[in-house]
Amino acid sequence: MINVGVIGYGYWGPNLVRNLFEVSETNVVAVSDMRQDRLEQVKSRYPSVEVSTDFRHLLNNPKIDAIAIATPVHTHYDLALQALQRGKHVMVEKPMTSTSEQAIHLIDEATRRNLTLLVDHTFVYTGAVRKIKTIADSGVLGDILYYDSTRINLGLFQRDVDVIWDLAVHDLAIMDYILPSAPTAVAATGINHVFGGTENLAYITMFFDENVIAHVNVNWLSPVKVRRTLVGGSKQMIVYDDMEPSEKVKVYDKGITVNGSADSLYKALVGYRSGDMFAPQLDVSEALKVEIQHFAECIRTGAEPITGGQAGLRVVRILESASLSMKQRGKLVHLAPSAHALNRGAA
Amino acid sequence: MINVGVIGYGYWGPNLVRNLFEVSETNVVAVSDMRQDRLEQVKSRYPSVEVSTDFRHLLNNPKIDAIAIATPVHTHYDLALQALQRGKHVMVEKPMTSTSEQAIHLIDEATRRNLTLLVDHTFVYTGAVRKIKTIADSGVLGDILYYDSTRINLGLFQRDVDVIWDLAVHDLAIMDYILPSAPTAVAATGINHVFGGTENLAYITMFFDENVIAHVNVNWLSPVKVRRTLVGGSKQMIVYDDMEPSEKVKVYDKGITVNGSADSLYKALVGYRSGDMFAPQLDVSEALKVEIQHFAECIRTGAEPITGGQAGLRVVRILESASLSMKQRGKLVHLAPSAHALNRGAA
Amino acid sequence: MINVGVIGYGYWGPNLVRNLFEVSETNVVAVSDMRQDRLEQVKSRYPSVEVSTDFRHLLNNPKIDAIAIATPVHTHYDLALQALQRGKHVMVEKPMTSTSEQAIHLIDEATRRNLTLLVDHTFVYTGAVRKIKTIADSGVLGDILYYDSTRINLGLFQRDVDVIWDLAVHDLAIMDYILPSAPTAVAATGINHVFGGTENLAYITMFFDENVIAHVNVNWLSPVKVRRTLVGGSKQMIVYDDMEPSEKVKVYDKGITVNGSADSLYKALVGYRSGDMFAPQLDVSEALKVEIQHFAECIRTGAEPITGGQAGLRVVRILESASLSMKQRGKLVHLAPSAHALNRGAA
Amino acid sequence: MINVGVIGYGYWGPNLVRNLFEVSETNVVAVSDMRQDRLEQVKSRYPSVEVSTDFRHLLNNPKIDAIAIATPVHTHYDLALQALQRGKHVMVEKPMTSTSEQAIHLIDEATRRNLTLLVDHTFVYTGAVRKIKTIADSGVLGDILYYDSTRINLGLFQRDVDVIWDLAVHDLAIMDYILPSAPTAVAATGINHVFGGTENLAYITMFFDENVIAHVNVNWLSPVKVRRTLVGGSKQMIVYDDMEPSEKVKVYDKGITVNGSADSLYKALVGYRSGDMFAPQLDVSEALKVEIQHFAECIRTGAEPITGGQAGLRVVRILESASLSMKQRGKLVHLAPSAHALNRGAA
Incomplete structure (x- = not known):
């Protein structure tokens, strides 16, 4: 005990x-x-x-x-x-x-x-996120191309932390768990509508070495509550909507197939796939x-x-960099590559 | 004739x-x-x-x-x-x-x-957008605080224009019509997943002189179609969801009331309002x-x-600046203030 | 105390x-x-x-x-x-x-x-139903024309009571609270899919003296959960969807206007109204x-x-009559008018 | 040609x-x-x-x-x-x-x-219904237990036909195509709110020989448009929602497993299954x-x-019987068994 x-x-x-x-x-x-x-x-x-x-x-x-x-x-x-x-x-x-x-x-x-x-x-311990992790690790998504999350609602305006540290931390924690690598640079923008307050609305873009992009939209001043994450893969894509009562995770057999060749800029052919959708049953244990x-x-x-x-x-490293970038209206902030290697190696 | x-x-x-x-x-x-x-x-x-x-x-x-x-x-x-x-x-x-x-x-x-x-x-000529314009101009929204739009779907990858010129142009046109002023700076990020192609996914933040922010999320590689715009005002807020079959425009009597005073950084008090929602009937004439x-x-x-x-x-001016910013991973691009004054004066 | x-x-x-x-x-x-x-x-x-x-x-x-x-x-x-x-x-x-x-x-x-x-x-004590009662009593709905409720989900099959006594009891209690009069006759149909069990799916129609009809659809064997009630009035109509996270009650300014005259069967003119929708804020106290x-x-x-x-x-009287009617595949069962008068008089 | x-x-x-x-x-x-x-x-x-x-x-x-x-x-x-x-x-x-x-x-x-x-x-010629037919015929649903359809909206009040002949005809045509057998008895209820008009709201229950039940809810006086059909099978169940823009057909691996024995009324055991959901891609050709x-x-x-x-x-036979039953407030009307045998034999 x-x-x-x-x-x-x-x-x-x-x-x-x-x-x-x-x-x-x-x-x-x-x-x-x-x-x-x-x-x-x-x-x-x-x-x-x-x-x-x-x-x-x-x-x-x-x-x-x-x-x-x-x-x-x-x-x-x-x-x-x-x-x-x-x-x-x-x-x-x-x-x-x-x-x-x-x-x-x-x-x-x-x-x-x-x-x-x-x-x-x-x-990270919800049935939904654990299922997404299992799906992503299985390889059925193909290469992950992007991660796009929206987490907005009419939320408590906080004085000591901005909306990034309050809401985006959830997305960054989920993203850190699901994606095979970590971002190497961050650009964030945001706004504070209350005198003497912190940013209550923010947008974070994260760049990865592998031609992957991630984006998080967080907002304390939205009339509607949205909790939706897209994980775009080269073969399949996931939509994770936490506001859905039961079908929170949907896997779409949709996407594009690129048949490119290096010798010509104009030879790439894009084929479109639009197939079935699948919503796996989720473990409903309390996270x-x-x-x-x-x-x-x-x-x-x-x-x-x-x-x-x-x-x-x-996660803290990204939060820090995002807040720093936000203060400078989107100026790119690099995440030290050595730290990154260290972090992932220890994971 | x-x-x-x-x-x-x-x-x-x-x-x-x-x-x-x-x-x-x-x-x-x-x-x-x-x-x-x-x-x-x-x-x-x-x-x-x-x-x-x-x-x-x-x-x-x-x-x-x-x-x-x-x-x-x-x-x-x-x-x-x-x-x-x-x-x-x-x-x-x-x-x-x-x-x-x-x-x-x-x-x-x-x-x-x-x-x-x-x-x-x-x-701009749809019943939904014309109704939003009427509501915004009536003053019931109070000061407009932010504009946030998402326009994503599995779309045609185009070679001559990027996703900003193809999809964001709609949001910028609507925003230009509804908001009382124009942005003064732009920061955009995006990614191109196809060799020899253009950016197929992009995020644009726009800054205004009046402590207003706008953001547009466009994506040709989304498994689901989303067309949703939030217009956040200090008194009321609008959610415009073009995928809704009939109730496309919803006006929420929700928001915050700030009672601030300048002498202290910590004296601002934030009150929350959560009231009724109203979905006006829309003209369904073809735009x-x-x-x-x-x-x-x-x-x-x-x-x-x-x-x-x-x-x-x-609109073209913002598109230009956004594409320019995107090439430099979110570097802030200023929109010439004189041009802005000129433009709005002529409108 | x-x-x-x-x-x-x-x-x-x-x-x-x-x-x-x-x-x-x-x-x-x-x-x-x-x-x-x-x-x-x-x-x-x-x-x-x-x-x-x-x-x-x-x-x-x-x-x-x-x-x-x-x-x-x-x-x-x-x-x-x-x-x-x-x-x-x-x-x-x-x-x-x-x-x-x-x-x-x-x-x-x-x-x-x-x-x-x-x-x-x-x-009856939820914010949603109390709000509906307030609206109905205010007269804005006009004459109530019908009440139509669906309450279905994958539910526990019970041995001692059928689905009417388990699920429809909720609808009958709400209906009894909201409608100004009580039904005078009942016709119900249903089915039992389990040997030795009770009806797990049922449909109840209730007739009123005032050219009003009510219907309840209950089902223990539905793959999706639906909790939706329509209250149709001659002036406005209500949709009460208990699965909606916040906008559970919607009031529609929709309906028909009948300009009829008694001398001719064919002189009635029906005009259609399609107006605004309104979702009032609800008290979220625990019922x-x-x-x-x-x-x-x-x-x-x-x-x-x-x-x-x-x-x-x-409510028990309707449950009794409905179960009785269901055993006879929809045979009309009259609810004693004297009892009805007695009941409503005491309310 | x-x-x-x-x-x-x-x-x-x-x-x-x-x-x-x-x-x-x-x-x-x-x-x-x-x-x-x-x-x-x-x-x-x-x-x-x-x-x-x-x-x-x-x-x-x-x-x-x-x-x-x-x-x-x-x-x-x-x-x-x-x-x-x-x-x-x-x-x-x-x-x-x-x-x-x-x-x-x-x-x-x-x-x-x-x-x-x-x-x-x-x-019957839509991609959705043809897909449902394929699924039902494949046997994955198990025995079909019920068919339940809702088709309501603010519709044109017609003088020559009632709402059953106008709206329920669609459901009966789809049901006739999908189900392996035809109903043997009908009980219908409804109401007419306009002097000199026909029933504008109706409920039809259909009984089958094989312990199957079907129900159709049609209404010209609903403020919202609903087009939803449930096909409940002993192994899987289908929800067909025609208002969904793309995922119109969903197949649920949900239901009950009955382990019964004839010697005792109380020995039946009901097990619950709640599994994945699957939304097949549909042919979007114009029906x-x-x-x-x-x-x-x-x-x-x-x-x-x-x-x-x-x-x-x-279909006409059921429409006739339903209108007849409705005139008598739900009185059961039998569909001639010989006709039934004849009809299905010819199909």
């Missing part, structure tokens, strides 16, 4: 606690939050759980094997670092940290101490439960989590 | 001819196309129409008052110029020309000769018919068409 | 308990269920609640003011009767009873003892919570609940 | 003429209509076609091999009979005739004279063109058309 302490009982914390109880290998020993009323809610629902307004009580509790962190982004690094330094395994909310430097420190710390470090890229089972398994076996520190770092 | 000669009887020509016959003020006298089999089709359907493989027969025909041009983009300038020089009114397919310089020449020529020059921005009636009226009265040369020029 | 005992902790019981705790005027004192494992789940979540495998412990508990019954239909009558006889207010799952005779007995018992008897027609607040208020004030015994009886 | 004369140039006639010209084996020689302005429209579009206000000119024209009839239902029998008596092949609009007796006479006349008699059940090619082929080879007189008769 892995005893877990949960820091932060705001929006996401209750889901963590509930699922940590439901997974047979994990148990919640203590919860900390700075707000007394949140702790009272913990007490009334889970009388056996210790509560505290001071997270250090959890870090110093020798019964606790792992810490789950569900606090604002700017606190992730400090909390995770202290937890690792006290020998606790760590599951940290996305985005992993505020900077890639911080992410690298956490990875180093976890590696040195042989501790499991998992970043909570929840969507967070699957993720916590994976966390427990990694702690037990020492395996690197699917969404470990390296995945967290790769 | 306005006698019209139609140059080009490919994909769009038959729609032009049919509607020119249906509008009571216009009549088709002659059609030219370089392909004999296309002309035979004209003859079998409209025995009274003269046909020719040489467009000059139309230009030299004194009975013809106006020329409608439905040929590939690179021929628009030459054909339109010759038609104007022979004193014919001109209706030219979109995009107006291949360069903004050409567009300016045509405007000058038409102005000097007091001839009507209309660019066939067909969508091209409405447009040809407008063309006839402008010829009769001498009025500047809604989609006259200036509108055509503004 | 109203102390409630809950009998039955299967599918619906947990929702009852949770909401009874959330409503400030109600409190759960005890829960009974015949299955020990269900009671353990109660204990782990709500340590303060007494549990028992014998419902009589609840009925005999003097601290308990009201009993909520969430058990199979055939037990409703006995449990509700005993509860009323012990002076407890009763909230009973739908359908109220297995026969209309039983329903009448319960109404009489509650009336005699001045106890509140509420039937859990949950949908069961609203319902329990209403239950508490009725107990406090002695008012008849919106879905009181009379509403429950009217 | 088959020379065709077309009687009736109202709503459907222009589609017939256009497709008769497009099919290489057929040609339009003459068109008749009682309205002069309709004939002028024929002349302006097709100058080579002879026109007449008297259909007898067509029947007496020896150059004409076949007659296509697109007139009101009550004229079908007379026109078709005269055409057959003059040795012309006949293609007649649906419904074939006003009574089954008339239909039988036409079948006899055509058989005796070895003439082709085709009823224009257009939907009417495919149908006319089939008509030409049947004339050439003497083969019985897919939608020949027998199919037309089976």
Whole structure:
């Protein structure tokens, strides 16, 4: 049994606690939050759980094997670092940290101490995304040509992070899991409509070495909720619509066939295919439960989590570069190729 | 009665001819196309129409008052110029020309000769877009904050123009009609997946002086067809979905209310509104018919068409800048402010 | 504070308990269920609640003011009767009873003892149905002409009740709430595909005195889930689609205008109207919570609940007649007019 | 080349003429209509076609091999009979005739004279319905358990026929084509909201010998357009939604598996399957063109058309019975079993 302490009982914390109880290998020993009323809610629902307004009580509790962190982004690094330094395994909310430097420190710390470090890229553990991964890895899509995602709704305007760090982080985490390589350059644009606020609407283009392009459209000011991702392959293409009640993933036998030859610019012939569509049945297990089972398994076996520190770092690196590019109205920002090689090699 | 000669009887020509016959003020006298089999089709359907493989027969025909041009983009300038020089009114397919310089020449020529020059921005004449224009002009949307359009499908890969000139031109024409000002800078990204081809997928961000942003997502390689535009206002927002069979335009009483004050960066308060939705009934007249009636009226009265040369020029200018930016992976391209002032002043 | 005992902790019981705790005027004192494992789940979540495998412990508990019954239909009558006889207010799952005779007995018992008897027609308390009721009562629909509902999905085949008692009960409860009068005759058809089972697919037509018709299509064997109701009025019409994530209720300014005259069979002129559509914002409060607040208020004030015994009886009467008609392949079954008058008079 | 004369140039006639010209084996020689302005429209579009206000000119024209009839239902029998008596092949609009007796006479006349008699059940020739037929015949659906169709919209109120003869005829034609057997009894309900009119809303249940049920919901007074048919099989189920732009046919690997045994009423076990969904690519050829090619082929080879007189008769028989049942508020009307055997035997 892995005893877990949960820091932060705001929006996401209750889901963590509930699922940590439901997974047979994990148990919640203590919860900390700075707000007394949140702790009272913990007490009334889970009388056996210790509560505290001071997270250090959890870090110093020798019964606790792992810490789950569900606090604002700017606190992730400090909390995770202290937890690792006290020998606790760590599951940290996305985005992993505020900077890639911080992410690298956490990875180093976890590696040195042989501790499991998992970043909570929840969507990666949904039935839909796992099915897309299986399909993409099977090769039926052919070469992946593009990745295009839209994630818009009337959302909470946040002051500490912009819409990229709040919404695009989901797309980047999914993309990092599905695509065989990582982007090498980023160009982002966006706008802030509120005085003193952060960008509430943004567009990110990512370039890859392999003639692949990715794009993410995120918006806190949309009257309608859209969650749609296209994965275009040379043989088949996927449409992933998370707003669909059941047929979230559709695989289309559509595309083009290029018969080109190098000696002439005008000899390329494009043939069009338009075939059947297929919507596979999806596992409807709660993603967070699957993720916590994976966390427990990694702690037990020492395996690197699917969404470990390296995945967290790769996503933070793109977030950083996108925000930087956005400040300069789309100026191209290169992602260091060495870092890229390092990251993927470790995955 | 306005006698019209139609140059080009490919994909769009038959729609032009049919509607020119249906509008009571216009009549088709002659059609030219370089392909004999296309002309035979004209003859079998409209025995009274003269046909020719040489467009000059139309230009030299004194009975013809106006020329409608439905040929590939690179021929628009030459054909339109010759038609104007022979004193014919001109209706030219979109995009107006291949360069903004050409567009300016045509405007000058038409102005000097007091001839009507209309660019066939067909969508502007649909019931949906005209209704959006009425709503936007009424002020109920408040300040317009953003314009976001997606126009994707499995489309024909073209060799002479990229996806921006083929698909985004529609969005730019609609945007030019609806928004009260024009963009001042453009950043575009895209990719070409076919050796020797043009970009088949592109993303265009446009910046405006008034803290407004616009974005267009176009793609010839999508397994699903999407035609959706969001117009975000400070009071209400519009979703225009052209794939909806009847409720194409939806007006949402949703948004945020900002109560900000300048003395503190952190005093802005954001309130959320989520109210009713309203889908107005739309005029279902065929857009091209409405447009040809407008063309006839402008010829009769001498009025500047809604989609006259200036509108055509503004769109070409953005297309040019977007293609230029795309070649440099999103490098910001400024649209000359003087030209902008000139354009809008003339509108 | 109203102390409630809950009998039955299967599918619906947990929702009852949770909401009874959330409503400030109600409190759960005890829960009974015949299955020990269900009671353990109660204990782990709500340590303060007494549990028992014998419902009589609840009925005999003097601290308990009201009993909520969430058990199979055939037990409703006995449990509700005993509860009323012990002076407890009763909230009973739908359908109220297995026969209309039983329903009448319960109404009489509650009336005699001045106890509140509420039937859990949950949908009546949703924001969508309450909004439809407001719209219908406002008169904007004109005369109601028809009511047409489809409620189909891949559902659990039940042995004790047929699909009418399981699914159509929802539609009948909503219809009873919205329409100004009750049906006077029923014709139903259906089929049972499983040997030894009950009808798993059924169609019910209901006739009204006022040239109104209603129809309900229910099916446990549909590959897709549909929840759609049309309320056709002479002036406006409503489409209520419960599968829509947010725009569940749409009001259409569409219909026909009849200009008829009695002297000629052929003089009636039908004009068509096709106007705007309007989707009002809906209250998203959990229906069961609203319902329990209403239950508490009725107990406090002695008012008849919106879905009181009379509403429950009217629905059971139609269910009975529909099942009877279905056994005879659509034979018309009349609903006693006196009973009808009685029911509506009491509402 | 088959020379065709077309009687009736109202709503459907222009589609017939256009497709008769497009099919290489057929040609339009003459068109008749009682309205002069309709004939002028024929002349302006097709100058080579002879026109007449008297259909007898067509029947007496020896150059004409076949007659296509697109007139009101009550004229079908007379026109078709005269055409057959003059040795012309006949293609007649649906419904074939006003009574089954008339239909039988036409079948006899055509058989005796070895003439082709085709009823224009257009939907049978769509890519969607032909695909459904292929799927159903392949056996993958297992036993067909039910057929459920909804065909509603704001439609033209007609005086001479009720909504069953106008809309349900499509569903009955499709059902007749797809299902392996014909119904043996019908129960229908409906309502007429306009004084002096016909039923504008109707529900038809059909019973089959093989524990199969079918239901059709038709309505001229719906604010939304729905065209959805479910074909429930014991192994797989089909949803055919004609309003979908491309994925009109979806095959669901969903359903129940019954493991029953006869000795006990309670031993039946129901297992649920919920698997993948599959949307096959559909032929998008215009149905009417495919149908006319089939008509030409049947004339050439003497083969019985897919939608020949027998199919037309089976559909008229159900229409007759349904209208009869509807007049008696759902009274069951039996379809003569001998006729049924005869009909299917001939198919």
